[in-house]
Amino acid sequence: MRSKLTTRAGRIEEFKVKNRTGRDDAASSGQAGSDIAQQSTATPSRARMRSDDYAKLFQDLEQELLKGAKSIGVLGLTGVTFQLISSMISVGLGSRIEAVYAFPSATEVDRLPVPVRPFAALADSNHDVLVVASDEDKEDLLRAAIPFVKSAPKVIVAGYGHLQFRDGAFLQELSKLLVPSLANGYPNTLIHLYQCLTNAAQLGLNGVIAEFGMFKGGTTMFLSQVVERLGMDWPVIGFDTFAGFPPRRSLLDMYDHEGCVFTDLSAVKRYLASRNVEIIPGDIVETCHRLETEDIVLSFIDTDNYSPAKAALEIVQHRTVVGGAIVFDHFTGVDRFRYTLGERIAGSALLSDPRYFHLHGTGVFYRQR
Ligand SMILES: C[S@@+](CC[C@H](N)C(=O)[O-])C[C@H]1O[C@@H](n2cnc3c(N)ncnc32)[C@H](O)[C@@H]1O
Numbered sequence: 001m002r003s004k005l006t007t008r009a010g011r012i013e014e015f016k017v018k019n020r021t022g023r024d025d026a027a028s029s030g031q032a033g034s035d036i037a038q039q040s041t042a043t044p045s046r047a048r049m050r051s052d053d054y055a056k057l058f059q060d061l062e063q064e065l066l067k068g069a070k071s072i073g074v075l076g077l078t079g080v081t082f083q084l085i086s087s088m089i090s091v092g093l094g095s096r097i098e099a100v101y102a103f104p105s106a107t108e109v110d111r112l113p114v115p116v117r118p119f120a121a122l123a124d125s126n127h128d129v130l131v132v133a134s135d136e137d138k139e140d141l142l143r144a145a146i147p148f149v150k151s152a153p154k155v156i157v158a159g160y161g162h163l164q165f166r167d168g169a170f171l172q173e174l175s176k177l178l179v180p181s182l183a184n185g186y187p188n189t190l191i192h193l194y195q196c197l198t199n200a201a202q203l204g205l206n207g208v209i210a211e212f213g214m215f216k217g218g219t220t221m222f223l224s225q226v227v228e229r230l231g232m233d234w235p236v237i238g239f240d241t242f243a244g245f246p247p248r249r250s251l252l253d254m255y256d257h258e259g260c261v262f263t264d265l266s267a268v269k270r271y272l273a274s275r276n277v278e279i280i281p282g283d284i285v286e287t288c289h290r291l292e293t294e295d296i297v298l299s300f301i302d303t304d305n306y307s308p309a310k311a312a313l314e315i316v317q318h319r320t321v322v323g324g325a326i327v328f329d330h331f332t333g334v335d336r337f338r339y340t341l342g343e344r345i346a347g348s349a350l351l352s353d354p355r356y357f358h359l360h361g362t363g364v365f366y367r368q369r
Contacts, residue, residue: 049080049135049159057131057158058087064129064154070096073127073153075141077102077116080133085114099125100133101145122148135159136166165191173225179271181218182260183302185329185337185363190219192364193300194226196325200297201230203323207295212284212312213302213329214238215260217268217277223300224275234297236277239284239312242268245305246283252306252342260304284308288315296320302329306342313346317353320367326350331363 049057057080061072072088074081077100088094100116122145130145130153132138139162142155170191174181183189197209209227214220220238227234242265245256262268265281272279280287284303288311299316303309309328316326328347330340347365350356356365 048161053135053159054080054083057156058084060156060158061129061131064156065093065096069128069154071125071127072097072129072131073122073125074100074114074131074133075119075145076100076133076137078133078137080135084131084133085112089113098127103144119144120148123150125149126151127153129154129156131155132157136161136164138162167194169226169229170194173222173229176225177218177221179216179218179221181222182215183219183222183300183329185302185331185340186333186361188362189327189329190222192362193219193223193298193327196298196327196364196366197223197226197230197232200324201232205297205321205323207234207297207321207324208291209234209236210291210294210296210299210312210316211236211238211302212288212300212308213304214240214268214279215302216262217271219300219302220268220272220277221275223298224272224277227276233276236275237280237290237294238272238277239280239282239287239290240268241283242281246285246308248305249285249307250305250342252345254306254339254342255304255337257304285311288312291315291319294319297324299326300329301326301343301347304330304337304340304343306346309343309346310349313349317350317356322367322369324367326356326365326367328363328365332361 061084074084074097081100085094085097088097094113097114099121100112100114101119101122102116104118130149132141132155134141135158138157138159165188173194174190181190183193209223211220211223217238220236224236227236242263244261244263245253265279269279280290285307288308292315296316296319299312299320301309301312303312313326320326326347328343330337330343331347347363350365351358355367355369357368358365
């Protein structure tokens, strides 16, 4: 018995090594975003699951075994699958896993000690339990299985990775950035900017994109790339002093951090030279008038302070086209940026403007009429 288990475990190890190249490398390389994007729509096979989530998965499976489950099917051929087979073998229950169901792209499975079948083969199975062997890709695996499962076996899942924003185009554009975006006032800032642009393109809006507070131009480049990808001709107009935070005009101008100061305007110009981007250097309180006659599709307000945000808002509030949006980096947040409160107070003016719809916790004001 012992030698049989050792042989099986050895096969699993051998299989893991053989299949490591590609999946693991892709996840750790700079191209991870685009690789993930392709996989999420075509061949869901990533295997990342936190160890505490795996422990919960296995615990739930143990419960089912104790209740008498005899036949287990595994959805997905992933690192979790190998871990699970290994765990089951180590407790002498390897044979309870009757089959692994995988996408056709899963190859080189001849050495796995469990048969690997297409999802369609679930139609001929009668498992007591189906274990979903992926965190992020669990929805894809369940969708692939559901047309074929005739009974209602107990399903075991773990982790919350499926709740992540999983848009391939978004991840691709993000992975292309050479200069990182500092749009991090709240965790979903970039996602919301991307969604607003996508929605505006679907509506066929015309106008410009404005960014108040460019810093090194990381987000400016992101916005410009997404606009191009959407096939729109919206220019991006970016504002910054490129000389640090101006002297305080208000008690609400509370933020001034050396980590947010970038003065090399020519470097930003070089970085954005090939893009449809206009850079307006100077204090936003004075330069924001550049937008007085523009129709605006999207404004990103990231000045950190009250005075420039208020000045920008006084224009963009009235120039934003229906279907467009105003997004603040510091209207909401989680445990960070206490001293950017002034930007939020400036933005609060929109809460009583019926033309705008704001969902709490987003910092996105959607122009609805
Ligand atoms: C947090 S950084 C912006 C980050 C950038 N939006 C990004 O996503 O990478 C804030 C920027 O606002 C600029 N800023 C603050 N007050 C300003 C003002 N009154 N006029 C122009 N720029 C200002 C600062 O110079 C700084 O570069």
